[in-house]
Amino acid sequence: MRMDWQALTLSLQLAAVTLIVLLPGGLWLARWLAHTSFAGKAWIEALVVLPLVLPPTVLGYYLLVSLGGASPIGRWAAEHLDLRLTFNFHSLVLASVIFNIPFIVQPVQRAFEAIPRTLAEAAAVSGLSAWQTFWRVELPLAWPGVLGAMVLTFVHTLGEFGVVLMVGGSIPGETKTIAIAIYDRVQAFDLQSADRMALLLLLLSLGAVAASFFASARMAVRR
Amino acid sequence: MTQPAPDRALVVEIEQTLPMPLRGGFRCDAGELLALVGPSGAGKTSMLRVLAGLMRPARALVQVAGEIWCDSAAGVFLSPQRRHVGLVFQNYALMPHLDAVHNVALALLHLPRPERLRRARQWLDHVQLSPQEQSRGPAGLSGGQQQRVAVARALAREPRLLLLDEPFSAVDQMSRRGLYRLLADLRRELAIPIVLVTHDLQEARLLADRLVVMDAGQVLQQGSPHAIHRAPRNARVADLVGIQNRFRGRWVGPAAEPGHGLLRWLSDDDDTDLDTLPLLTVRDKGKLPPGQPVSWVIPGDGIRLLDHPPAGQGGAGELAVQVSDTRFLGEITLVTLALPSLPGVALRLTLAGPQPRALEIGAQLGVRLDLGLVHVMPLRH
Numbered sequence: 001m002r003m004d005w006q007a008l009t010l011s012l013q014l015a016a017v018t019l020i021v022l023l024p025g026g027l028w029l030a031r032w033l034a035h036t037s038f039a040g041k042a043w044i045e046a047l048v049v050l051p052l053v054l055p056p057t058v059l060g061y062y063l064l065v066s067l068g069g070a071s072p073i074g075r076w077a078a079e080h081l082d083l084r085l086t087f088n089f090h091s092l093v094l095a096s097v098i099f100n101i102p103f104i105v106q107p108v109q110r111a112f113e114a115i116p117r118t119l120a121e122a123a124a125v126s127g128l129s130a131w132q133t134f135w136r137v138e139l140p141l142a143w144p145g146v147l148g149a150m151v152l153t154f155v156h157t158l159g160e161f162g163v164v165l166m167v168g169g170s171i172p173g174e175t176k177t178i179a180i181a182i183y184d185r186v187q188a189f190d191l192q193s194a195d196r197m198a199l200l201l202l203l204l205s206l207g208a209v210a211a212s213f214f215a216s217a218r219m220a221v222r223r
Numbered sequence: 224m225t226q227p228a229p230d231r232a233l234v235v236e237i238e239q240t241l242p243m244p245l246r247g248g249f250r251c252d253a254g255e256l257l258a259l260v261g262p263s264g265a266g267k268t269s270m271l272r273v274l275a276g277l278m279r280p281a282r283a284l285v286q287v288a289g290e291i292w293c294d295s296a297a298g299v300f301l302s303p304q305r306r307h308v309g310l311v312f313q314n315y316a317l318m319p320h321l322d323a324v325h326n327v328a329l330a331l332l333h334l335p336r337p338e339r340l341r342r343a344r345q346w347l348d349h350v351q352l353s354p355q356e357q358s359r360g361p362a363g364l365s366g367g368q369q370q371r372v373a374v375a376r377a378l379a380r381e382p383r384l385l386l387l388d389e390p391f392s393a394v395d396q397m398s399r400r401g402l403y404r405l406l407a408d409l410r411r412e413l414a415i416p417i418v419l420v421t422h423d424l425q426e427a428r429l430l431a432d433r434l435v436v437m438d439a440g441q442v443l444q445q446g447s448p449h450a451i452h453r454a455p456r457n458a459r460v461a462d463l464v465g466i467q468n469r470f471r472g473r474w475v476g477p478a479a480e481p482g483h484g485l486l487r488w489l490s491d492d493d494d495t496d497l498d499t500l501p502l503l504t505v506r507d508k509g510k511l512p513p514g515q516p517v518s519w520v521i522p523g524d525g526i527r528l529l530d531h532p533p534a535g536q537g538g539a540g541e542l543a544v545q546v547s548d549t550r551f552l553g554e555i556t557l558v559t560l561a562l563p564s565l566p567g568v569a570l571r572l573t574l575a576g577p578q579p580r581a582l583e584i585g586a587q588l589g590v591r592l593d594l595g596l597v598h599v600m601p602l603r604h
Binding site for chain 2: 116
């Protein structure tokens with residue numbers, strides 16, 4: 001019986017990096033979708049939600065096909081950047097970021113939509129620049145939603161399986177995440193190890209989500 | 224009130240058809256309070272948004288204190304941040320995550336933090352919010368207190384123009400009194416143009432130096448409340464400012480007396496011009512052709528109630544009336560009088576103070592109209 005600490009560390013790293021990469025763009029996209037309306041908006045919103053409804057293996061398959069060494073993008077990256085876009089940590093991050101777009105954008109968009117427009121107008125009339133309005137008014141008010149989305153994304157990345165397996169394979173220390181390690185152990189009939197790792201992942205996820213709910217509730221009370 | 228300072232006045236001229244029609248212009252001198260009045264959907268709030276820079280009209284000129292805020296011809300449009308404008312929103316638009324002090328401090332971000340908070344507290348003291356109330360969030364404050372925070376935030380901008388959107392709509396009577404006083408004080412202290420939007424005509428008349436009457440996005444008339452009530456530009460304005468006694472008539476032509484003309488009073492639903500109908504001698508500017516259908520008004524203070532029906536008919540403005548309805552409402556009495564000579568026409572009077580006469584329904588009395596106060600408007604089709 002053993003705990004695959006390497007896989008756990010890799011998963012935590014992947015979740016953290018995914019979050020850091022995804023957050024700025026996700027916030028921007030969510031705010032933009034919340035504040036603008038135009039003819040093709042439904043299509044963009046559908047595109048945002050797509051990773052949520054698509055089987056992870058389908059998404060992983062398309063990523064593999066479009067980023068692999070034989071694909072134009074893959075070839076270009078290999079020639080010009082000396083970078084392989086599949087079967088390494090970078091590719092996991094890229095896949096994770098795409099896979100998690102709806103987890104950030106959807107809740108954050110709802111949070112921004114819930115802020116009355118007059119508050120931003122009042123801020124502008126009070127002399128606040130767009131940037132100051134974002135930092136001092138919009139982000140604090142949307143914060144419970146943003147925090148929830150961040151926790152959701154982090155936990156979701158920890159437990160990622162299908163996409164990661166498709167794009168990254170199962171290279172120990174490089175692309176073998178905790179979820180893949182659990183699958184490996186089950187395949188090897190090492191149920192005790194699988195048990196421990198699965199329980200750890202369960203508790204970690206539960207704890208994180210519960211903590212975010214606690215925080216949101218406290219913020220709501222304070223208001 | 225301070226003397227009007229024309230150099231610090233607000234001058235507006237707007238012309239737009241899309242996305243919504245908005246047309247007209249007005250001027251508000253420093254220290255003056257201007258009320259934009261009209262039914263909901265008249266474009267009052269849009270007008271305010273244009274002044275604040277929250278809406279960019281197709282064609283407009285907005286000038287405040289000699290500074291051009293918007294000049295579409297020259298391509299000038301200052302953002303709200305660059306206008307020194309204080310705007311009190313209808314629902315106050317206070318930041319729910321900040322206490323009163325920090326809400327006001329938001330308008331003072333150009334100052335270092337300690338100075339910012341000190342000044343914010345000063346402004347809140349100024350609008351008479353206690354220190355305990357100052358540290359509460361909007362949710363912990365009453366409507367009237369929230370409004371005062373919003374006013375303090377607007378003042379902290381050191382505005383050259385103060386805008387208030389329906390300031391009386393959501394506050395109770397007590398806060399309302401406080402707000403009247405606050406507005407009066409501000410007008411004296413600030414000596415800047417103040418524009419408020421309201422649909423409450425009583426309030427507009429009570430507070431404003433100048434009324435701008437709007438309907439369907441158009442400025443119909445502007446002037447002192449008194450002048451507008453005495454001489455509404457047309458029937459729509461008369462209705463919008465709540466003139467009760469508006470009647471129909473036909474312009475007969477010049478009277479024997481110079482500067483005067485003859486007006487035939489017609490019933491509301493019958494155009495037949497009969498010799499038996501009252502003929503009134505009223506002031507005439509010589510603009511109306513004989514036979515022109517008109518609408519005319521007379522203010523309440525131009526109608527005197529007489530104890531007995533008059534002997535004659537019409538010319539001197541004395542008419543026989545019959546009391547058709549009376550309502551006693553505490554300090555005032557609303558009286559409706561029917562005119563036997565004009566079926567269907569009713570005169571409405573508001574009598575103040577204790578009632579000296581017994582105004583029984585059916586009583587035969589008389590009225591004397593002050594014909595010098597009659598204002599005649601051509602009827603448009």
